[in-house]
Amino acid sequence: MGWEMWLGVAAVAISAVALIIAMTVWSQQRRRRRLDPPAAVAEALAEETGQLIAFVANPSKPAVAALERTVRQVCAEADLPEPLWLETTIEDPGVGQTREALARGADVVVAVGGDGTVRAVAEGMVGTGKPMGLIPLGTGNLLARNLDLPIADPDEALRIVVAGADRVIDVGWARVLEFAEPDDGARAPASARTAAPGPDAGPATVHGTAGTAGTADTDQAPGASSEGSVAERDTRAAHIFLVIAGLGFDAAMVADADATLKAKVGWVAYFVAGIRHLHGRRLRAQIQLDDTPPVTAKLRTILVGNCGKLPGGITLLPDAVLDDGILDIAAIDTRGGVVGWAQLLGDVVMQGFGVRNDLPAKIGRIDHARAKRVRVRVEGGEQAQVDGDLLGRAVELEAWVEPGGLVVRTA
Numbered sequence: 001m002g003w004e005m006w007l008g009v010a011a012v013a014i015s016a017v018a019l020i021i022a023m024t025v026w027s028q029q030r031r032r033r034r035l036d037p038p039a040a041v042a043e044a045l046a047e048e049t050g051q052l053i054a055f056v057a058n059p060s061k062p063a064v065a066a067l068e069r070t071v072r073q074v075c076a077e078a079d080l081p082e083p084l085w086l087e088t089t090i091e092d093p094g095v096g097q098t099r100e101a102l103a104r105g106a107d108v109v110v111a112v113g114g115d116g117t118v119r120a121v122a123e124g125m126v127g128t129g130k131p132m133g134l135i136p137l138g139t140g141n142l143l144a145r146n147l148d149l150p151i152a153d154p155d156e157a158l159r160i161v162v163a164g165a166d167r168v169i170d171v172g173w174a175r176v177l178e179f180a181e182p183d184d185g186a187r188a189p190a191s192a193r194t195a196a197p198g199p200d201a202g203p204a205t206v207h208g209t210a211g212t213a214g215t216a217d218t219d220q221a222p223g224a225s226s227e228g229s230v231a232e233r234d235t236r237a238a239h240i241f242l243v244i245a246g247l248g249f250d251a252a253m254v255a256d257a258d259a260t261l262k263a264k265v266g267w268v269a270y271f272v273a274g275i276r277h278l279h280g281r282r283l284r285a286q287i288q289l290d291d292t293p294p295v296t297a298k299l300r301t302i303l304v305g306n307c308g309k310l311p312g313g314i315t316l317l318p319d320a321v322l323d324d325g326i327l328d329i330a331a332i333d334t335r336g337g338v339v340g341w342a343q344l345l346g347d348v349v350m351q352g353f354g355v356r357n358d359l360p361a362k363i364g365r366i367d368h369a370r371a372k373r374v375r376v377r378v379e380g381g382e383q384a385q386v387d388g389d390l391l392g393r394a395v396e397l398e399a400w401v402e403p404g405g406l407v408v409r410t411a
Helices: 003-035 039-049 064-077 095-103 115-125 142-146 154-163 249-256 259-265 268-275 338-351
Strands: 053-057 084-087 108-113 131-136 165-179 238-241 244-248 283-289 295-299 301-305 327-334 364-371 373-386 389-410
Touching: 053 064, 053 095, 053 115, 064 084, 064 108, 064 154, 084 095, 095 108, 095 115, 108 115, 115 131, 115 142, 115 238, 115 389, 131 142, 131 154, 154 389, 165 301, 165 373, 238 244, 238 373, 238 389, 244 249, 244 389, 249 301, 249 373, 249 389, 283 301, 283 327, 295 327, 327 373, 327 389, 338 364
Parallel strands: 053 084, 053 108, 108 131, 131 389
Antiparallel strands: 165 238, 165 389, 244 301, 244 373, 283 295, 283 373, 301 327, 327 364, 373 389
């Protein structure tokens, strides 16, 4: 046998050994994939099975029971995994349920309820990078209005949850630095970050434990929670807001709104409550924006907003944008009793159409400013609120923005 023949035999043998080795390696890799799929395979499987959606629902809302059946039906028809359905309680208004949902692998967590439920779910979602959906069932539905989500059509809101797009928005935080004496505060509100960072802390800050509170606007049910509760006298707690925090007339109006009337006529109950405070005292406030020197002003209320649309087509902060990394401030003042308030209401309505009344010597006026941080101090203390949840009577309040802190599911 010549050397050419020996070379051919050697080549065949080497090829056979290589084939055997390759088959062995392939078989082992295939077995490992069955036992422990790599990340790429796991992602592919997740895409095939669809997004896991969790719903954090306020059971005090009359529409919730029927909505749960619809949710399960829609997810089944869309070939989505069986949804997670978690209900809020007085002890836990939604923060704990949200964190449980994320721990169980939820891709989207949906707030089903009013503004208090939205705040609680947002508290649990901030900084996670996962989207929060909304099915608004409350009185104000403030964030839903500013995101142009349907507020009277839960089925359409559910469709957006399943097939909508995601948007990154800012969140606001407020903290009472000093409470007035005496104070009738009871429970902490739905979303409170304890031992909270200062206003210069970035989005990566670890969020603390939420305080106890409720998340129901009106119809309180056994085991359900109650939105609009009053905060504990905790000067360390930071409270999330997505729309507007306020000190003065607006918070007093929230505090006096009748729950039964809210159940019957919705947000109009707030305006009925506001009538009682038309002749209330003007506040002497010291206001500091960012690092500028503080200024003193007399006013009825000061609003710090992440966005500016309110019920009834009212736009209090026409320049506010949800994702610009800055807060918009409105200092509102009136003189002249009902006439001043009437002029002020006209100005508010007109600025919603882009028209502003800058005439001098007005008896009702709105002064606008913008800042990343604001601190307000009022003599004697006044009611403070965040998205309709009361914080108690505050002497000094600070608020700051967390840019890009939350992802929301929109149309």
